Amino acid sequence: MTIASMRGVVKRYGSYVALDCIDFDIYEGEIIGLLGPNGAGKTTLIHALTGLTPVDHGTVSLFGQAKQPFSRQNKERLGLVTQDITIFDELTAKQNLLFFAGVYGLKGKEKQERVKEALDFVGLGDKGDKNPAKFSGGMKRRLNIACALTHRPKLLIMDEPTVGIDPQSRNHILEAVKKLRDNGTTILYTSHYMEEVQAIASRVIIMDQGQMIKEGTVEQLIETIQSEEKVRIDVTEPYLVPVNQLEAIAGVKQVAVAGNQISVISAAGSGNLDRILTIVKERTGVVGIQADKPNLEDVFFTLTGKQLRDRGERE
Amino acid sequence: MRVISTLPFTLLRMLKSYIFLLLLLVVPMLLLTFFYFILSDAVNESGESYLYETAISQVLVFQLFGGSIVMTFIHYDLFTKHKERMQLLPFHLPMYAASIVACGTLFSIILGVCLMVFSHFVLGVMLGNELWMLVIICLMAILSSLVCLILTFSVKSFKLAERLSEIYGIGFVVLAGLFFPMPQTPFFQFMGSYGNPLALSIMSVKEMNRGNSSEALQYACILLLAIAVLFVVMLLTGRRKWG
Numbered sequence: 001m002t003i004a005s006m007r008g009v010v011k012r013y014g015s016y017v018a019l020d021c022i023d024f025d026i027y028e029g030e031i032i033g034l035l036g037p038n039g040a041g042k043t044t045l046i047h048a049l050t051g052l053t054p055v056d057h058g059t060v061s062l063f064g065q066a067k068q069p070f071s072r073q074n075k076e077r078l079g080l081v082t083q084d085i086t087i088f089d090e091l092t093a094k095q096n097l098l099f100f101a102g103v104y105g106l107k108g109k110e111k112q113e114r115v116k117e118a119l120d121f122v123g124l125g126d127k128g129d130k131n132p133a134k135f136s137g138g139m140k141r142r143l144n145i146a147c148a149l150t151h152r153p154k155l156l157i158m159d160e161p162t163v164g165i166d167p168q169s170r171n172h173i174l175e176a177v178k179k180l181r182d183n184g185t186t187i188l189y190t191s192h193y194m195e196e197v198q199a200i201a202s203r204v205i206i207m208d209q210g211q212m213i214k215e216g217t218v219e220q221l222i223e224t225i226q227s228e229e230k231v232r233i234d235v236t237e238p239y240l241v242p243v244n245q246l247e248a249i250a251g252v253k254q255v256a257v258a259g260n261q262i263s264v265i266s267a268a269g270s271g272n273l274d275r276i277l278t279i280v281k282e283r284t285g286v287v288g289i290q291a292d293k294p295n296l297e298d299v300f301f302t303l304t305g306k307q308l309r310d311r312g313e314r315e
Numbered sequence: 316m317r318v319i320s321t322l323p324f325t326l327l328r329m330l331k332s333y334i335f336l337l338l339l340l341v342v343p344m345l346l347l348t349f350f351y352f353i354l355s356d357a358v359n360e361s362g363e364s365y366l367y368e369t370a371i372s373q374v375l376v377f378q379l380f381g382g383s384i385v386m387t388f389i390h391y392d393l394f395t396k397h398k399e400r401m402q403l404l405p406f407h408l409p410m411y412a413a414s415i416v417a418c419g420t421l422f423s424i425i426l427g428v429c430l431m432v433f434s435h436f437v438l439g440v441m442l443g444n445e446l447w448m449l450v451i452i453c454l455m456a457i458l459s460s461l462v463c464l465i466l467t468f469s470v471k472s473f474k475l476a477e478r479l480s481e482i483y484g485i486g487f488v489v490l491a492g493l494f495f496p497m498p499q500t501p502f503f504q505f506m507g508s509y510g511n512p513l514a515l516s517i518m519s520v521k522e523m524n525r526g527n528s529s530e531a532l533q534y535a536c537i538l539l540l541a542i543a544v545l546f547v548v549m550l551l552t553g554r555r556k557w558g
Protein backbone atom coordinates (compact mmCIF):
# COMPACT_ATOMS: atom_id res chain seq x y z
CA MET A 1 0.00 0.00 0.00
CA THR A 2 1.23 3.47 -0.85
CA ILE A 3 1.69 5.68 2.18
CA ALA A 4 3.05 8.76 0.47
CA SER A 5 3.69 9.84 -3.06
CA MET A 6 4.79 12.73 -5.21
CA ARG A 7 3.80 13.33 -8.81
CA GLY A 8 5.60 15.82 -11.00
CA VAL A 9 6.68 17.96 -8.09
CA VAL A 10 8.63 21.08 -8.99
CA LYS A 11 10.05 23.52 -6.47
CA ARG A 12 11.90 26.66 -7.45
CA TYR A 13 13.82 29.17 -5.39
CA GLY A 14 13.85 32.14 -7.71
CA SER A 15 15.26 30.77 -10.92
CA TYR A 16 16.97 27.87 -9.16
CA VAL A 17 15.15 24.58 -9.56
CA ALA A 18 15.51 22.77 -6.25
CA LEU A 19 13.14 19.93 -7.16
CA ASP A 20 12.78 19.01 -10.79
CA CYS A 21 9.74 16.92 -11.59
CA ILE A 22 9.95 14.46 -8.72
CA ASP A 23 7.90 11.26 -8.90
CA PHE A 24 7.97 8.56 -6.31
CA ASP A 25 5.97 6.40 -3.93
CA ILE A 26 6.65 5.20 -0.43
CA TYR A 27 5.11 1.85 0.39
CA GLU A 28 3.91 0.76 3.78
CA GLY A 29 6.47 -1.02 5.89
CA GLU A 30 9.58 -0.21 3.89
CA ILE A 31 12.72 1.70 4.69
CA ILE A 32 13.40 3.87 1.72
CA GLY A 33 16.83 5.47 1.49
CA LEU A 34 17.27 8.89 -0.04
CA LEU A 35 20.82 9.53 -1.20
CA GLY A 36 22.35 12.62 -2.63
CA PRO A 37 25.33 14.94 -2.28
CA ASN A 38 25.13 18.29 -0.48
CA GLY A 39 22.57 20.55 -2.08
CA ALA A 40 20.93 17.72 -4.01
CA GLY A 41 17.53 18.73 -2.69
CA LYS A 42 16.92 16.02 -0.08
CA THR A 43 15.78 18.38 2.64
CA THR A 44 13.71 20.33 0.13
CA LEU A 45 12.05 17.09 -0.94
CA ILE A 46 11.25 16.27 2.67
CA HIS A 47 9.85 19.74 3.25
CA ALA A 48 7.69 19.44 0.16
CA LEU A 49 6.49 16.02 1.24
CA THR A 50 5.49 17.25 4.68
CA GLY A 51 3.96 20.53 3.57
CA LEU A 52 6.65 22.69 5.17
CA THR A 53 7.40 24.16 1.76
CA PRO A 54 4.68 24.84 -0.79
CA VAL A 55 5.48 23.35 -4.20
CA ASP A 56 5.21 25.18 -7.50
CA HIS A 57 3.88 22.24 -9.45
CA GLY A 58 2.66 18.70 -9.02
CA THR A 59 0.87 16.90 -6.24
CA VAL A 60 1.80 15.43 -2.91
CA SER A 61 -0.31 12.80 -1.28
CA LEU A 62 0.01 11.50 2.26
CA PHE A 63 -1.82 8.49 3.69
CA GLY A 64 -3.95 8.31 0.56
CA GLN A 65 -5.07 11.90 0.76
CA ALA A 66 -4.07 14.13 -2.12
CA LYS A 67 -6.61 16.88 -1.49
CA GLN A 68 -5.58 17.74 2.03
CA PRO A 69 -2.36 15.89 2.62
CA PHE A 70 -1.29 18.15 5.48
CA SER A 71 -4.40 17.91 7.60
CA ARG A 72 -4.06 17.72 11.36
CA GLN A 73 -5.08 14.08 11.25
CA ASN A 74 -2.18 13.34 8.93
CA LYS A 75 0.23 15.34 11.05
CA GLU A 76 -0.56 13.00 13.90
CA ARG A 77 0.64 10.05 11.85
CA LEU A 78 3.82 11.73 10.73
CA GLY A 79 7.15 12.02 12.51
CA LEU A 80 10.03 14.21 11.36
CA VAL A 81 13.58 13.98 12.61
CA THR A 82 14.99 17.32 11.55
CA GLN A 83 18.43 17.68 10.03
CA ASP A 84 19.28 20.35 12.59
CA ILE A 85 18.98 19.41 16.22
CA THR A 86 15.81 21.03 17.49
CA ILE A 87 15.47 20.18 21.15
CA PHE A 88 14.80 22.55 24.03
CA ASP A 89 18.05 23.13 25.89
CA GLU A 90 16.29 24.46 28.98
CA LEU A 91 14.30 21.28 29.55
CA THR A 92 15.56 17.86 30.60
CA ALA A 93 15.51 15.03 28.08
CA LYS A 94 12.34 13.66 29.62
CA GLN A 95 10.61 17.03 29.71
CA ASN A 96 11.43 17.50 26.05
CA LEU A 97 9.61 14.30 25.23
CA LEU A 98 6.72 15.12 27.56
CA PHE A 99 6.23 18.36 25.67
CA PHE A 100 5.84 16.55 22.36
CA ALA A 101 3.84 13.65 23.76
CA GLY A 102 1.37 16.15 25.24
CA VAL A 103 0.91 17.92 21.94
CA TYR A 104 0.06 14.59 20.33
CA GLY A 105 -2.70 14.22 22.85
CA LEU A 106 -1.13 11.57 25.07
CA LYS A 107 -2.14 11.71 28.70
CA GLY A 108 -1.39 10.34 32.14
CA LYS A 109 0.14 6.94 32.47
CA GLU A 110 0.25 6.28 28.76
CA LYS A 111 2.19 9.49 28.20
CA GLN A 112 4.75 8.53 30.84
CA GLU A 113 5.12 5.07 29.33
CA ARG A 114 5.58 6.34 25.80
CA VAL A 115 8.20 8.82 26.95
CA LYS A 116 10.09 6.09 28.74
CA GLU A 117 9.75 3.85 25.72
CA ALA A 118 11.17 6.53 23.41
CA LEU A 119 14.07 7.23 25.76
CA ASP A 120 14.91 3.55 26.08
CA PHE A 121 14.59 3.19 22.37
CA VAL A 122 17.39 5.62 21.62
CA GLY A 123 19.47 4.37 24.55
CA LEU A 124 18.95 7.37 26.80
CA GLY A 125 16.87 5.52 29.37
CA ASP A 126 19.16 6.50 32.23
CA LYS A 127 19.62 10.09 31.05
CA GLY A 128 16.00 11.24 31.27
CA ASP A 129 16.57 13.73 34.05
CA LYS A 130 19.72 15.20 32.53
CA ASN A 131 19.87 18.46 30.69
CA PRO A 132 20.62 18.03 26.97
CA ALA A 133 22.90 21.07 27.04
CA LYS A 134 25.40 18.76 28.71
CA PHE A 135 24.90 15.91 26.21
CA SER A 136 27.45 14.84 23.62
CA GLY A 137 26.61 15.44 19.97
CA GLY A 138 25.53 11.84 19.54
CA MET A 139 23.25 11.94 22.57
CA LYS A 140 21.62 15.15 21.33
CA ARG A 141 21.02 13.48 17.96
CA ARG A 142 19.41 10.52 19.69
CA LEU A 143 17.17 12.77 21.75
CA ASN A 144 16.29 14.63 18.56
CA ILE A 145 15.14 11.30 17.15
CA ALA A 146 13.21 10.35 20.27
CA CYS A 147 11.22 13.60 20.03
CA ALA A 148 9.64 12.24 16.84
CA LEU A 149 8.78 8.86 18.35
CA THR A 150 6.50 9.28 21.36
CA HIS A 151 3.37 9.33 19.20
CA ARG A 152 4.42 6.20 17.28
CA PRO A 153 4.19 7.72 13.81
CA LYS A 154 3.15 5.58 10.86
CA LEU A 155 5.56 7.40 8.60
CA LEU A 156 8.88 8.51 10.06
CA ILE A 157 11.05 10.84 8.03
CA MET A 158 14.66 11.07 9.11
CA ASP A 159 16.80 13.82 7.60
CA GLU A 160 20.43 12.80 8.10
CA PRO A 161 19.92 11.52 11.63
CA THR A 162 23.47 10.28 12.02
CA VAL A 163 25.48 13.30 10.94
CA GLY A 164 28.55 13.86 13.03
CA ILE A 165 28.10 11.20 15.66
CA ASP A 166 30.26 8.43 17.08
CA PRO A 167 30.06 4.93 15.58
CA GLN A 168 28.47 3.55 18.73
CA SER A 169 25.59 6.01 18.61
CA ARG A 170 25.24 5.37 14.91
CA ASN A 171 24.93 1.62 15.35
CA HIS A 172 22.38 2.19 18.05
CA ILE A 173 20.35 4.40 15.74
CA LEU A 174 20.55 1.97 12.83
CA GLU A 175 19.40 -0.91 15.01
CA ALA A 176 16.59 1.24 16.35
CA VAL A 177 15.47 2.15 12.85
CA LYS A 178 15.32 -1.50 11.87
CA LYS A 179 13.36 -2.29 15.00
CA LEU A 180 10.89 0.47 14.17
CA ARG A 181 10.43 -0.99 10.71
CA ASP A 182 9.82 -4.40 12.23
CA ASN A 183 7.13 -2.82 14.40
CA GLY A 184 5.38 -1.53 11.31
CA THR A 185 6.71 1.99 10.89
CA THR A 186 7.46 3.16 7.36
CA ILE A 187 10.69 5.12 7.17
CA LEU A 188 12.19 7.60 4.75
CA TYR A 189 15.87 7.73 5.59
CA THR A 190 18.24 10.36 4.27
CA SER A 191 21.94 10.01 4.64
CA HIS A 192 25.35 10.86 3.34
CA TYR A 193 26.58 7.49 4.42
CA MET A 194 26.26 4.80 1.75
CA GLU A 195 27.02 1.98 4.14
CA GLU A 196 24.09 2.95 6.33
CA VAL A 197 21.66 3.05 3.49
CA GLN A 198 23.01 -0.15 2.01
CA ALA A 199 22.61 -1.81 5.40
CA ILE A 200 19.03 -0.83 6.20
CA ALA A 201 17.16 0.39 3.14
CA SER A 202 15.01 -1.94 1.12
CA ARG A 203 14.79 0.62 -1.66
CA VAL A 204 16.96 3.56 -2.61
CA ILE A 205 16.37 6.82 -4.42
CA ILE A 206 19.40 8.65 -5.75
CA MET A 207 19.09 12.39 -6.19
CA ASP A 208 21.35 14.99 -7.68
CA GLN A 209 20.73 18.63 -8.55
CA GLY A 210 17.06 18.42 -7.76
CA GLN A 211 16.45 15.39 -9.94
CA MET A 212 15.76 11.79 -9.11
CA ILE A 213 18.29 9.95 -11.17
CA LYS A 214 17.69 6.39 -10.14
CA GLU A 215 15.40 4.35 -7.96
CA GLY A 216 15.39 0.68 -7.03
CA THR A 217 16.54 -1.90 -4.52
CA VAL A 218 20.21 -1.90 -3.63
CA GLU A 219 20.68 -5.06 -5.71
CA GLN A 220 18.90 -3.60 -8.70
CA LEU A 221 20.99 -0.49 -8.59
CA ILE A 222 24.20 -2.46 -8.39
CA GLU A 223 23.07 -4.62 -11.29
CA THR A 224 22.65 -1.59 -13.49
CA ILE A 225 26.34 -0.88 -13.32
CA GLN A 226 27.43 -4.49 -13.36
CA SER A 227 27.61 -4.33 -17.10
CA GLU A 228 31.21 -3.52 -16.38
CA GLU A 229 34.12 -5.18 -14.65
CA LYS A 230 36.86 -3.17 -13.18
CA VAL A 231 40.37 -4.39 -12.45
CA ARG A 232 42.97 -2.35 -10.71
CA ILE A 233 46.60 -3.39 -10.86
CA ASP A 234 49.40 -1.84 -8.86
CA VAL A 235 52.69 -2.03 -10.76
CA THR A 236 56.30 -1.05 -10.16
CA GLU A 237 56.94 0.79 -13.42
CA PRO A 238 53.68 2.10 -14.85
CA TYR A 239 55.32 3.87 -17.80
CA LEU A 240 56.32 0.51 -19.22
CA VAL A 241 52.73 -0.71 -19.50
CA PRO A 242 51.62 -1.10 -23.12
CA VAL A 243 48.34 0.76 -22.96
CA ASN A 244 47.48 0.22 -26.65
CA GLN A 245 48.00 -3.49 -26.30
CA LEU A 246 45.60 -3.60 -23.36
CA GLU A 247 43.05 -1.53 -25.20
CA ALA A 248 43.22 -3.94 -28.09
CA ILE A 249 41.92 -6.83 -26.00
CA ALA A 250 38.37 -7.73 -26.95
CA GLY A 251 35.84 -6.32 -24.44
CA VAL A 252 38.13 -3.74 -22.90
CA LYS A 253 36.42 -0.38 -22.75
CA GLN A 254 38.88 1.84 -21.03
CA VAL A 255 42.40 1.80 -19.67
CA ALA A 256 43.62 4.44 -17.30
CA VAL A 257 46.97 4.92 -15.57
CA ALA A 258 47.09 6.95 -12.39
CA GLY A 259 50.27 6.95 -10.36
CA ASN A 260 51.34 3.36 -9.92
CA GLN A 261 47.90 2.02 -10.60
CA ILE A 262 46.34 0.87 -13.86
CA SER A 263 42.58 0.47 -14.07
CA VAL A 264 40.99 -1.50 -16.82
CA ILE A 265 37.26 -1.47 -17.38
CA SER A 266 35.83 -4.24 -19.52
CA ALA A 267 32.38 -5.39 -20.48
CA ALA A 268 30.80 -7.74 -17.95
CA GLY A 269 31.66 -11.40 -18.38
CA SER A 270 34.53 -10.83 -20.74
CA GLY A 271 36.86 -12.70 -18.40
CA ASN A 272 39.81 -10.57 -19.36
CA LEU A 273 41.71 -10.66 -16.10
CA ASP A 274 44.11 -13.38 -17.23
CA ARG A 275 44.94 -11.73 -20.54
CA ILE A 276 45.42 -8.33 -18.92
CA LEU A 277 47.73 -9.72 -16.28
CA THR A 278 49.83 -11.63 -18.78
CA ILE A 279 50.45 -8.52 -20.85
CA VAL A 280 51.25 -6.38 -17.84
CA LYS A 281 53.56 -8.93 -16.24
CA GLU A 282 55.62 -9.18 -19.42
CA ARG A 283 56.76 -5.61 -18.97
CA THR A 284 56.73 -4.75 -15.29
CA GLY A 285 56.39 -6.11 -11.79
CA VAL A 286 52.91 -6.48 -10.33
CA VAL A 287 52.49 -5.53 -6.69
CA GLY A 288 48.77 -5.91 -6.20
CA ILE A 289 45.54 -6.73 -7.94
CA GLN A 290 42.00 -5.71 -7.06
CA ALA A 291 38.93 -6.85 -8.90
CA ASP A 292 36.17 -4.63 -7.60
CA LYS A 293 32.73 -5.79 -6.74
CA PRO A 294 30.63 -2.67 -7.18
CA ASN A 295 28.78 -1.24 -4.20
CA LEU A 296 26.28 1.55 -3.79
CA GLU A 297 29.10 4.05 -3.79
CA ASP A 298 30.09 2.96 -7.31
CA VAL A 299 26.50 3.17 -8.45
CA PHE A 300 26.36 6.68 -7.17
CA PHE A 301 29.66 7.58 -8.75
CA THR A 302 28.72 6.07 -12.10
CA LEU A 303 25.40 7.91 -12.13
CA THR A 304 26.46 11.32 -10.91
CA GLY A 305 30.20 11.46 -11.48
CA LYS A 306 30.47 12.55 -7.84
CA GLN A 307 31.65 11.05 -4.63
CA LEU A 308 28.86 11.20 -2.10
CA ARG A 309 31.19 12.62 0.49
CA ASP A 310 34.54 14.28 0.33
CA ARG A 311 37.35 11.97 1.29
CA GLY A 312 38.12 14.22 4.22
CA GLU A 313 34.69 13.66 5.69
CA ARG A 314 35.26 9.99 6.34
CA GLU A 315 36.38 8.80 9.65
CA MET B 316 -6.79 22.37 23.19
CA ARG B 317 -3.53 20.47 22.90
CA VAL B 318 -1.67 23.72 23.41
CA ILE B 319 -2.61 23.79 27.08
CA SER B 320 -0.35 20.82 27.73
CA THR B 321 2.63 22.90 26.58
CA LEU B 322 2.04 25.76 29.04
CA PRO B 323 3.97 24.33 32.00
CA PHE B 324 6.93 23.55 29.78
CA THR B 325 6.99 26.98 28.21
CA LEU B 326 6.88 28.58 31.63
CA LEU B 327 9.58 26.24 32.87
CA ARG B 328 11.76 27.11 29.89
CA MET B 329 11.34 30.78 30.71
CA LEU B 330 12.15 30.29 34.36
CA LYS B 331 15.33 28.54 33.28
CA SER B 332 16.37 31.30 30.89
CA TYR B 333 19.13 32.60 33.08
CA ILE B 334 20.00 35.61 30.93
CA PHE B 335 16.51 37.00 31.36
CA LEU B 336 16.49 36.25 35.07
CA LEU B 337 19.78 38.05 35.39
CA LEU B 338 18.72 41.13 33.45
CA LEU B 339 15.15 41.41 34.68
CA LEU B 340 15.50 40.22 38.27
CA VAL B 341 19.05 40.25 39.58
CA VAL B 342 20.02 43.61 38.08
CA PRO B 343 17.00 45.48 39.48
CA MET B 344 17.53 43.82 42.87
CA LEU B 345 21.12 45.02 42.90
CA LEU B 346 20.01 48.50 41.86
CA LEU B 347 17.36 48.59 44.57
CA THR B 348 19.90 47.50 47.17
CA PHE B 349 22.30 50.16 45.93
CA PHE B 350 19.64 52.86 46.23
CA TYR B 351 18.68 51.51 49.62
CA PHE B 352 22.15 52.31 50.89
CA ILE B 353 22.60 55.72 49.28
CA LEU B 354 19.09 57.10 49.77
CA SER B 355 18.38 55.67 53.21
CA ASP B 356 15.96 58.08 54.92
CA ALA B 357 15.94 61.02 52.49
CA VAL B 358 12.49 62.48 51.78
CA ASN B 359 11.22 64.69 48.93
CA GLU B 360 9.29 67.98 49.11
CA SER B 361 5.94 66.20 49.51
CA GLY B 362 7.29 64.24 52.42
CA GLU B 363 7.53 60.89 50.61
CA SER B 364 10.74 58.97 51.02
CA TYR B 365 12.95 58.84 47.96
CA LEU B 366 13.37 55.14 48.47
CA TYR B 367 9.61 54.59 48.18
CA GLU B 368 9.58 56.56 44.95
CA THR B 369 12.62 54.78 43.57
CA ALA B 370 11.32 51.34 44.43
CA ILE B 371 8.06 51.96 42.60
CA SER B 372 9.75 53.29 39.49
CA GLN B 373 12.40 50.52 39.50
CA VAL B 374 9.79 47.78 39.62
CA LEU B 375 7.82 49.41 36.81
CA VAL B 376 10.85 50.31 34.67
CA PHE B 377 11.77 46.68 34.31
CA GLN B 378 8.27 45.86 33.15
CA LEU B 379 9.10 47.83 30.01
CA PHE B 380 11.58 45.11 29.10
CA GLY B 381 9.51 42.08 30.07
CA GLY B 382 8.33 41.50 26.52
CA SER B 383 11.83 40.61 25.36
CA ILE B 384 11.40 37.00 26.47
CA VAL B 385 8.18 36.68 24.46
CA MET B 386 10.02 38.05 21.48
CA THR B 387 12.89 35.60 21.80
CA PHE B 388 10.66 32.58 22.28
CA ILE B 389 8.35 33.49 19.39
CA HIS B 390 11.35 34.06 17.16
CA TYR B 391 13.00 30.72 17.91
CA ASP B 392 9.90 28.56 18.22
CA LEU B 393 7.91 29.91 15.31
CA PHE B 394 10.31 31.47 12.87
CA THR B 395 13.75 29.90 13.17
CA LYS B 396 15.26 27.13 15.27
CA HIS B 397 12.18 25.09 16.11
CA LYS B 398 10.05 26.26 13.19
CA GLU B 399 9.86 23.04 11.19
CA ARG B 400 9.12 20.80 14.10
CA MET B 401 6.45 23.16 15.44
CA GLN B 402 4.76 23.47 12.06
CA LEU B 403 4.39 19.72 11.86
CA LEU B 404 2.82 19.36 15.28
CA PRO B 405 -0.92 18.72 15.30
CA PHE B 406 -1.91 21.97 16.98
CA HIS B 407 -2.98 25.42 15.90
CA LEU B 408 0.22 27.43 15.61
CA PRO B 409 -1.28 30.86 16.38
CA MET B 410 -2.68 29.31 19.57
CA TYR B 411 0.79 28.17 20.49
CA ALA B 412 2.06 31.70 19.81
CA ALA B 413 -0.66 33.03 22.08
CA SER B 414 0.36 30.57 24.79
CA ILE B 415 3.94 31.83 24.61
CA VAL B 416 2.69 35.39 24.98
CA ALA B 417 0.60 34.39 27.97
CA CYS B 418 3.53 32.62 29.62
CA GLY B 419 5.93 35.46 28.85
CA THR B 420 3.56 38.02 30.30
CA LEU B 421 3.03 35.89 33.39
CA PHE B 422 6.80 35.49 33.68
CA SER B 423 7.22 39.25 33.63
CA ILE B 424 4.49 39.68 36.24
CA ILE B 425 6.11 37.07 38.47
CA LEU B 426 9.40 38.94 38.28
CA GLY B 427 7.58 42.16 39.15
CA VAL B 428 6.03 40.49 42.18
CA CYS B 429 9.45 39.15 43.21
CA LEU B 430 10.81 42.69 43.11
CA MET B 431 7.88 43.93 45.19
CA VAL B 432 8.43 41.19 47.74
CA PHE B 433 12.12 41.98 47.79
CA SER B 434 11.48 45.70 48.32
CA HIS B 435 8.90 45.08 51.01
CA PHE B 436 10.37 42.25 53.03
CA VAL B 437 14.11 42.57 52.45
CA LEU B 438 14.56 46.32 52.15
CA GLY B 439 11.52 47.19 54.23
CA VAL B 440 10.14 49.71 51.73
CA MET B 441 6.41 50.35 52.16
CA LEU B 442 4.93 50.38 48.66
CA GLY B 443 1.43 51.42 49.66
CA ASN B 444 -1.47 49.74 47.88
CA GLU B 445 0.32 46.66 46.63
CA LEU B 446 -2.74 45.14 45.04
CA TRP B 447 -3.17 48.16 42.81
CA MET B 448 0.49 48.05 41.99
CA LEU B 449 0.06 44.45 40.89
CA VAL B 450 -2.75 45.53 38.55
CA ILE B 451 -0.51 48.17 37.03
CA ILE B 452 2.34 45.66 36.69
CA CYS B 453 -0.01 43.38 34.78
CA LEU B 454 -0.98 46.18 32.41
CA MET B 455 2.66 47.09 31.83
CA ALA B 456 3.63 43.48 31.21
CA ILE B 457 0.86 43.06 28.63
CA LEU B 458 1.83 46.29 26.95
CA SER B 459 5.47 45.30 26.68
CA SER B 460 4.56 41.87 25.27
CA LEU B 461 2.38 43.49 22.63
CA VAL B 462 5.05 45.98 21.61
CA CYS B 463 7.62 43.20 21.27
CA LEU B 464 5.21 41.02 19.30
CA ILE B 465 4.46 43.82 16.87
CA LEU B 466 8.18 44.37 16.38
CA THR B 467 8.80 40.65 15.83
CA PHE B 468 6.03 40.49 13.25
CA SER B 469 6.75 43.68 11.39
CA VAL B 470 10.54 44.07 11.38
CA LYS B 471 12.37 41.74 9.02
CA SER B 472 15.62 41.48 10.92
CA PHE B 473 15.23 40.02 14.39
CA LYS B 474 18.35 41.79 15.64
CA LEU B 475 16.84 45.10 14.62
CA ALA B 476 13.53 44.20 16.24
CA GLU B 477 15.39 43.44 19.47
CA ARG B 478 17.22 46.76 19.36
CA LEU B 479 13.94 48.59 18.73
CA SER B 480 12.37 46.89 21.73
CA GLU B 481 15.26 48.12 23.83
CA ILE B 482 14.72 51.59 22.48
CA TYR B 483 11.09 51.33 23.53
CA GLY B 484 12.23 50.54 27.06
CA ILE B 485 15.14 52.91 27.44
CA GLY B 486 13.39 55.64 25.45
CA PHE B 487 10.46 55.85 27.83
CA VAL B 488 12.73 55.74 30.86
CA VAL B 489 14.61 58.74 29.45
CA LEU B 490 11.41 60.54 28.42
CA ALA B 491 9.97 59.99 31.89
CA GLY B 492 12.91 62.02 33.14
CA LEU B 493 14.31 59.27 35.32
CA PHE B 494 17.87 59.69 34.04
CA PHE B 495 17.94 63.47 33.77
CA PRO B 496 15.32 66.24 33.55
CA MET B 497 13.65 66.67 30.18
CA PRO B 498 13.15 70.06 28.46
CA GLN B 499 9.93 71.77 29.47
CA THR B 500 8.43 71.94 25.98
CA PRO B 501 4.86 70.73 25.35
CA PHE B 502 6.12 67.71 23.42
CA PHE B 503 8.44 66.54 26.17
CA GLN B 504 5.87 67.31 28.82
CA PHE B 505 3.38 65.10 27.03
CA MET B 506 5.95 62.35 26.44
CA GLY B 507 6.88 62.52 30.12
CA SER B 508 3.30 62.08 31.28
CA TYR B 509 0.22 61.02 29.31
CA GLY B 510 2.22 59.83 26.31
CA ASN B 511 4.50 57.60 28.35
CA PRO B 512 3.41 54.22 29.71
CA LEU B 513 6.09 54.26 32.38
CA ALA B 514 5.10 57.74 33.60
CA LEU B 515 1.43 56.74 33.51
CA SER B 516 2.04 53.62 35.55
CA ILE B 517 4.16 55.41 38.14
CA MET B 518 1.63 58.22 38.45
CA SER B 519 -1.22 55.76 38.76
CA VAL B 520 0.45 53.86 41.62
CA LYS B 521 1.40 57.03 43.43
CA GLU B 522 -2.02 58.64 43.06
CA MET B 523 -3.67 55.51 44.39
CA ASN B 524 -1.38 55.66 47.42
CA ARG B 525 -2.27 59.31 47.95
CA GLY B 526 -5.91 58.32 48.00
CA ASN B 527 -6.77 59.85 44.60
CA SER B 528 -8.30 56.70 43.24
CA SER B 529 -10.20 58.36 40.38
CA GLU B 530 -6.97 59.79 38.97
CA ALA B 531 -5.20 56.50 39.45
CA LEU B 532 -8.00 54.81 37.58
CA GLN B 533 -7.85 57.38 34.82
CA TYR B 534 -4.16 56.72 34.19
CA ALA B 535 -4.78 53.00 34.20
CA CYS B 536 -7.52 53.48 31.62
CA ILE B 537 -5.10 55.22 29.28
CA LEU B 538 -2.80 52.22 29.60
CA LEU B 539 -5.75 49.96 28.90
CA LEU B 540 -6.62 51.97 25.82
CA ALA B 541 -3.05 51.69 24.56
CA ILE B 542 -3.26 47.94 25.10
CA ALA B 543 -6.47 47.76 23.08
CA VAL B 544 -4.99 49.71 20.19
CA LEU B 545 -1.74 47.73 20.17
CA PHE B 546 -3.69 44.49 20.33
CA VAL B 547 -5.40 45.34 17.05
CA VAL B 548 -2.08 46.38 15.50
CA MET B 549 -0.57 43.12 16.71
CA LEU B 550 -3.34 41.10 15.07
CA LEU B 551 -2.89 42.95 11.80
CA THR B 552 0.89 42.59 11.68
CA GLY B 553 0.63 38.98 12.80
CA ARG B 554 -1.83 38.14 10.07
CA ARG B 555 0.41 39.75 7.49
CA LYS B 556 3.41 37.77 8.70
CA TRP B 557 1.54 34.47 8.45
CA GLY B 558 0.05 35.49 5.11
Ligand SMILES: Nc1ncnc2c1ncn2[C@@H]1O[C@H](COP(=O)(O)OP(=O)(O)OP(=O)(O)O)[C@@H](O)[C@H]1O
Pocket residue numbers: 013016018036037038039040041042043044045083
Ligand atom coordinates in the same frame (compact mmCIF):
# COMPACT_ATOMS: atom_id res chain seq x y z
N1 LIG C 1 14.97 28.74 1.33
C1 LIG C 1 15.80 28.59 0.28
N2 LIG C 1 16.02 29.62 -0.56
C2 LIG C 1 16.85 29.49 -1.61
N3 LIG C 1 17.50 28.36 -1.93
C3 LIG C 1 17.32 27.30 -1.15
C4 LIG C 1 16.45 27.35 0.00
N4 LIG C 1 16.46 26.14 0.61
C5 LIG C 1 17.29 25.38 -0.14
N5 LIG C 1 17.80 26.06 -1.18
C6 LIG C 1 18.71 25.53 -2.20
O1 LIG C 1 18.18 24.34 -2.71
C7 LIG C 1 19.19 23.38 -2.93
C8 LIG C 1 18.84 22.09 -2.23
O2 LIG C 1 18.96 22.26 -0.83
P1 LIG C 1 18.64 21.11 0.22
O3 LIG C 1 18.81 21.69 1.57
O4 LIG C 1 17.35 20.50 -0.12
O5 LIG C 1 19.81 20.09 -0.09
P2 LIG C 1 20.18 18.75 0.70
O6 LIG C 1 20.20 17.67 -0.30
O7 LIG C 1 19.31 18.58 1.87
O8 LIG C 1 21.66 19.07 1.14
P3 LIG C 1 22.44 18.67 2.49
O9 LIG C 1 22.96 17.31 2.28
O10 LIG C 1 23.52 19.68 2.55
O11 LIG C 1 21.48 18.78 3.63
C9 LIG C 1 20.49 23.99 -2.44
O12 LIG C 1 21.22 24.43 -3.55
C10 LIG C 1 20.05 25.14 -1.60
O13 LIG C 1 20.97 26.20 -1.73
Ligand SMILES: [Mg+2]
Pocket residue numbers: 042043044083159
Ligand atom coordinates in the same frame (compact mmCIF):
# COMPACT_ATOMS: atom_id res chain seq x y z
MG1 LIG D 1 19.57 18.51 3.89
